[in-house]
Amino acid sequence: MTKKVVVIGGGIVGCVTSLFLSEKGYEVVLVDQSAMGQETSWAAAGILSPLLPWDYHDDVNSLCFKSTNFYYQLSERLKKDTNIDPEWIESGMLIHDVQEEAHAINWCKKNHVEIQRIEKDRKTCLLLPRVAQIRNPRLLKALKVYLVQNHVAIIEHEKIKPIKDSTHLVCNLQTESGLNLEADQYVITAGAWSSYVLNEVDKPKIKPIRGQLIQYPMIQEKLLHILYSDDFYLVQRQDGIVLGGSTTEDVGFDKGVTEDAKNYLQHKAESLMPDLKKYNIQNQWSGLRPGSEGNVPIIEKHPNYDNVYLNIGHYRYGLTMAPQAAERIVNLITQDG
Ligand SMILES: Cc1cc2nc3c(=O)[nH]c(=O)nc-3n(C[C@H](O)[C@H](O)[C@H](O)COP(=O)(O)OP(=O)(O)OC[C@H]3O[C@@H](n4cnc5c(N)ncnc54)[C@H](O)[C@@H]3O)c2cc1C
Structure with a gap:
């Protein structure tokens, strides 16, 4: 039955x-x-x-x-x-400002995760190409x-x-x-x-943990990879829009968005990709992560x-x-x- x-x-x-x-x-x-x-x-x-x-x-x-x-x-x-x-899309993730390079590379080797070391603007970045x-x-x-x-x-x-x-x-x-x-x-x-x-x-x-994201409009510049730096990321969709996130906030079931978070995320986004300064933020939203x-x-x-x-x-x-x-x-x- x-x-x-x-x-x-x-x-x-x-x-x-x-x-x-x-x-x-x-x-x-x-x-x-x-x-x-x-x-x-x-x-x-x-x-x-x-x-x-x-x-x-x-x-x-x-x-x-x-x-x-x-x-x-x-x-x-x-x-x-x-x-x-x-x-x-297998866009890969490019990690800027790597804190523990040797540890990251060793961990990837041990766990059979592909990783590449890349020099960008005289700084070392790590690329996880399969992300x-x-x-x-x-x-x-x-x-x-x-x-x-x-x-x-x-x-x-x-x-x-x-x-x-x-x-x-x-x-x-x-x-x-x-x-x-x-x-x-x-x-x-x-x-x-x-x-x-x-x-x-x-x-x-x-426990709900709120996360806020911001969205930029379709931009002309193409992001080859997801960019990551210091607990912040930028992701570009196929049509060119760019998302930047996120916050981690212990505020109960409140799904609101805040000006403080917008300013924080905008600062992070434009430091990681200065071209974004040419564009206005188009949208902002939040979601409640199921915290464990x-x-x-x-x-x-x-x-x-x-x-x-x-x-x-x-x-x-x-x-x-x-x-x-x-x-x-x-x-x-x-x-x-
Ligand atoms: C800003 C942000 C960015 C994130 N980015 C990523 C990412 O890039 N990659 C990643 O892997 N994860 C990401 N996450 C985490 C990911 O979104 C969550 O872990 C995932 O969505 C949880 O899925 P879920 O199905 O458990 O919860 P939900 O998608 O919240 O689904 C739970 C559903 O249960 C329903 N429900 C609740 N109570 C009841 C009830 N009493 N009766 C009937 N229905 C009920 C709700 O309406 C809801 O539709 C992100 C989260 C946030 C907030």
Whole structure:
């Protein structure tokens, strides 16, 4: 008999999890409290790599690097089947003002990550040529079409209430409008809001961390690579627009944007690429990262419920990690039968 899974949260993590579940033959219902794919996964910059991989936990890198091939293939599939191009580009990332050059190069050698040392304006930069980027708002738009084509039922504008079951099995989940959702298994992929769904009132495991980005209009100059310096990056899309980010702010669920952040990001952007001084900032937005200890996501069965699975807390690299994180959680679900 076909098993039914309800996935809560239609960001990149929920979308890829739903896709893999449907490919394994599950009946999948994906629920979102707003329009799916419009929260943090939409707000991100779309860089498919940790910024300085050698600064991160092995598990973060393992999830990121094992995911890299997936996006190229997915992008090709989405172009063909949905006519939406998510603009996967292997642009590489050029790191300026390298702090620990020898450590970075040794780490890359040890982990089989390609790296090149480049002299630019008499300064040493490091190039990670295999780093790719994707235009995440288009990726999410295409995924929505693709999931429907692959028989995933999408329910939007329904907010799941906190889990309250007193037994080891959750029988159903309710939405604030009174909809009852019954399934064999449930997967929580609610990003920064996951602790609310999990009813973690006293000690939330997942904490929202706001990130703001600025956008320059289509510029004439071509950025050959993603540029990175001192926790700041510039990414150029195929049509020439440039994004600069980002901030990391512990301000709760406030999704506002601030003048201070705009000035800070503009200063960083124009120091890294002085040509940007010719252009006005066109847009500014923010997203709430699902903050977790050390950036390490929680991908496991719920400790108290036998049919609830967690795929949460992907913090700064949820786009990058989503494929491998989804594979891990889907493996756990299929092992449990
Ligand atoms: C400024 C910025 C730049 C970033 N840049 C990058 C980058 O370049 N590369 C990278 O890999 N990562 C980046 N990230 C991080 C990345 O965006 C996140 O890690 C990732 O989007 C998390 O995905 P998610 O699916 O868990 O969350 P989300 O995309 O936020 O999705 C969660 C979904 O759950 C829904 N939801 C919440 N509560 C409920 C409920 N009660 N009922 C129903 N639905 C609910 C929400 O509406 C939302 O759609 C960036 C983040 C920010 C803020």
